[in-house]
Amino acid sequence: MMEILQSEIFANLSYIFASMLFIFGLKQLGSPETAQRGNLISSSGMLLAVLVTLVNNQIISYEWLAIGLILGILVGATAASLVKMTSMPELVALFNGFGGIASLLVGSAEYLGTGSLGLISLTAIFLTLIIGGVTFSGSLVAYGKLSEILPGRQITFTGQRVVLIIFFFIALTLGAHLIFNFSLSGWSPVYSFLLLIFFALVIGLLITLPIGGADMPVIIALLNSYSGLAASAAGFVINNNVLIVAGALVGASGLILTNIMCKAMNRSLANVVFGSISSTASSNINAEDVGEIKPINISDAYLILEAANSVLVVPGYGMAVSQAQHAVRELGELLEENGCEVNYAIHPVAGRMPGHMNVLLAEANVSYDQLQEPDDVNPVMDTIDVCIVIGANDVVNPDAKENEGSPIYGMPIIEADRSKTVFILKRSMAAGFAGIDNPLFGKENSRMLFGDAKESISGLVAEFKS
Amino acid sequence: MDNLFVLLIFVLVLAIFLGFELINKVPSTLHTPLMSGANAISGITIVGALISSGSDGGLWTTLLGTAAVFFATVNVVGGYLVTNRMLGMFKKK
Structure with missing residues (x-):
C-alpha cells in the first residue's frame, strides 16, 4: 500500500485531481450561493496536494518541515481569525x-x-x-x-x-x-x-x-x-x-x-x-465651477428620509475609515420598516481593494442582493428619492461625464446627481483623493451633511427611533 | 526533458485560458473573497517548499525550504480561513 502511495504516478494523478478541485472551487467562488463551498473545495485540493507531497519518497526527513508547517499554521490561523x-x-x-x-x-x-x-x-x-x-x-x-x-x-x-x-x-x-x-x-x-x-x-x-x-x-x-x-x-x-x-x-x-x-x-x-493623476488636476478647475454649498442638519435630513420611497446608499472609503457600516445597515432597516426601498450602489474601485465595500456591508449583515453595481442603478437613478453618499467622492463626480477638461473625464461613475435629492456625508470640504473639485456638492439637489459619517448616520437612526 | 517542458508549457497556456474563462463572470460583490481565495491557491508553492525542506539537499536547501514552508503555510492557511470567514458573512435575507 505504502509503495503505491509513494509512487510517482500516484503523486502526479493526485496533483491533477488537486488541480481539478482548484478549478471547481474557483468556479463556485463566482456566485454568492456557492462561494463558501467553492472555497472549501479549493482548500481540500490544497490539503490533498500537501498530503501527497508529504508521503512522497522525495522527502526523507520531517523535522524541519514540521517546524515550518506548525509555525505557519499558528500564524496564519491567528491572523485570519483576529483581523477586522x-x-x-x-x-x-x-x-x-x-x-x-x-x-x-x-x-x-x-x-x-x-x-x-x-x-x-x-x-x-x-x-x-x-x-x-x-x-x-x-x-x-x-x-x-x-x-x-x-x-x-x-x-x-x-x-x-x-x-x-x-x-x-x-x-x-x-x-x-x-x-x-x-x-x-x-x-x-x-x-x-x-x-x-x-x-x-x-x-x-x-x-x-x-x-x-x-x-x-x-x-x-x-x-x-x-x-x-x-x-x-x-x-x-x-x-x-x-x-x-x-x-x-x-x-x-x-x-x-x-x-x-x-x-x-x-x-x-x-x-x-x-x-x-494629481499633476494635471489643479489647472482647469476654479472655485466658481462648484455652485453654492447647502449644508443640512440631521433633523431636516430625517424629515426628507422619512418621506422617501426609495433610498440609494453610495459608500466609499470614508465609510470604512469611520467604521460606519453597522450604523448604515441599521438606518437601512429603519427605512425599510418605514416602507422605503433601500439599495446600495458600489463602484468597483470604491475603497482600497476590489470589492472592499461589499465585504464591509456584508459584515454588517446587509443582504447581498441589495449590493448593486453602477450599471444596475444608473438607469433607474431618476426614480431615486434620496441618494446618500457616504465618504465617496470621485466615484460620484459628475465632471467625469460633463467636463472634458477634468482629469477623471470618461471614468464610469455612479450618477448620484440625477437622483431627486443627494445627501453627501463628509468631514469637511476637502477635495477627494484625485485632488479635484466635485461639482456634485454645488448642485441644486445636493445637501451636505458635515461631520463624521458614523455620528451623522447614528444621529439619523436616533431620529427614526424617537 | 524537452518533451516534458513543452508539455508543461502547454498545460500553462491552457490553464491561463481556463482561468480567464472562470473568473470573467464573477460579480463585483465577490471580488475581495475571490482575491483572497485565489491568493490562498497561489500558496500551492508549498509543495515545492516541502520538497526542498524535507529532501536531503544540503543545509542551505533545508533552511531556505523550511522558511518557504513557513511563508507558504501562512499564505495557505490564513488565506483559506479568512476567505471562509468573509464568505460566511455574505447572506441573503
Missing part, C-alpha cells in the same frame, strides 16, 4: 507577499541545492526570483501603506522611472549570467544570484511606492496576479503540474481583476503604475 474586516486589504496584501517570498525561497533552495541545472530550470529559477521578489517587497509596501505604517500618498523622486528601467536591465543581465553560467573571472554566478534577489526586491519597492491610496485596488490585484505567476515559475523549477496550473489560474484571475479596476477608472495600467 476593515483591515482586510492589508492582510490580503501581506499574505500575497508571503506567497511571493515562498516561491522565491523555493527557487533559491533549488538553485543552491541541486548540482547541475539545465537551461530551462535556471530560467525558471530566474523567474521565481524576479517575480517572487517583486511580489514580496511590493506587497510589503502595499501592506505598509494600507495599514498606515507608511504614508498613503505617492512617494516619488526625480528620475524614478529611469532608475527603475536601469535596475530592470541590471536584473536581466544578472539573470543572463545566472542562466547561461558563463565564466567571469572572480565573479561566480552565485554572486549574480544574490544580487538578483536584491534588485528584484528594490524593483518591487520602486513600483509600489509611487502608488497612491486610491489606486491601491489596481496594484493589489496586480500583485495577486504576480504571486500566481511566481508559483507557476516555481512549478517549472520542480517540474510539477499542480503548481503550474494553480499558479496560472491565480495569475489569470489577478489580471482580470486588474483590468476591471483599470476600466472602472478609465485609465490604462501603465497610467496607474507610471502616471500621476
Whole structure:
C-alpha cells in the first residue's frame, strides 16, 4: 500500500485531481450561493496536494518541515481569525507577499541545492526570483501603506522611472549570467544570484511606492496576479503540474481583476503604475465651477428620509475609515420598516481593494442582493428619492461625464446627481483623493451633511427611533 | 526533458485560458473573497517548499525550504480561513 502511495504516478494523478478541485472551487467562488463551498473545495485540493507531497519518497526527513508547517499554521490561523474586516486589504496584501517570498525561497533552495541545472530550470529559477521578489517587497509596501505604517500618498523622486528601467536591465543581465553560467573571472554566478534577489526586491519597492491610496485596488490585484505567476515559475523549477496550473489560474484571475479596476477608472495600467493623476488636476478647475454649498442638519435630513420611497446608499472609503457600516445597515432597516426601498450602489474601485465595500456591508449583515453595481442603478437613478453618499467622492463626480477638461473625464461613475435629492456625508470640504473639485456638492439637489459619517448616520437612526 | 517542458508549457497556456474563462463572470460583490481565495491557491508553492525542506539537499536547501514552508503555510492557511470567514458573512435575507 505504502509503495503505491509513494509512487510517482500516484503523486502526479493526485496533483491533477488537486488541480481539478482548484478549478471547481474557483468556479463556485463566482456566485454568492456557492462561494463558501467553492472555497472549501479549493482548500481540500490544497490539503490533498500537501498530503501527497508529504508521503512522497522525495522527502526523507520531517523535522524541519514540521517546524515550518506548525509555525505557519499558528500564524496564519491567528491572523485570519483576529483581523477586522476593515483591515482586510492589508492582510490580503501581506499574505500575497508571503506567497511571493515562498516561491522565491523555493527557487533559491533549488538553485543552491541541486548540482547541475539545465537551461530551462535556471530560467525558471530566474523567474521565481524576479517575480517572487517583486511580489514580496511590493506587497510589503502595499501592506505598509494600507495599514498606515507608511504614508498613503505617492512617494516619488526625480528620475524614478529611469532608475527603475536601469535596475530592470541590471536584473536581466544578472539573470543572463545566472542562466547561461558563463565564466567571469572572480565573479561566480552565485554572486549574480544574490544580487538578483536584491534588485528584484528594490524593483518591487520602486513600483509600489509611487502608488497612491486610491489606486491601491489596481496594484493589489496586480500583485495577486504576480504571486500566481511566481508559483507557476516555481512549478517549472520542480517540474510539477499542480503548481503550474494553480499558479496560472491565480495569475489569470489577478489580471482580470486588474483590468476591471483599470476600466472602472478609465485609465490604462501603465497610467496607474507610471502616471500621476494629481499633476494635471489643479489647472482647469476654479472655485466658481462648484455652485453654492447647502449644508443640512440631521433633523431636516430625517424629515426628507422619512418621506422617501426609495433610498440609494453610495459608500466609499470614508465609510470604512469611520467604521460606519453597522450604523448604515441599521438606518437601512429603519427605512425599510418605514416602507422605503433601500439599495446600495458600489463602484468597483470604491475603497482600497476590489470589492472592499461589499465585504464591509456584508459584515454588517446587509443582504447581498441589495449590493448593486453602477450599471444596475444608473438607469433607474431618476426614480431615486434620496441618494446618500457616504465618504465617496470621485466615484460620484459628475465632471467625469460633463467636463472634458477634468482629469477623471470618461471614468464610469455612479450618477448620484440625477437622483431627486443627494445627501453627501463628509468631514469637511476637502477635495477627494484625485485632488479635484466635485461639482456634485454645488448642485441644486445636493445637501451636505458635515461631520463624521458614523455620528451623522447614528444621529439619523436616533431620529427614526424617537 | 524537452518533451516534458513543452508539455508543461502547454498545460500553462491552457490553464491561463481556463482561468480567464472562470473568473470573467464573477460579480463585483465577490471580488475581495475571490482575491483572497485565489491568493490562498497561489500558496500551492508549498509543495515545492516541502520538497526542498524535507529532501536531503544540503543545509542551505533545508533552511531556505523550511522558511518557504513557513511563508507558504501562512499564505495557505490564513488565506483559506479568512476567505471562509468573509464568505460566511455574505447572506441573503
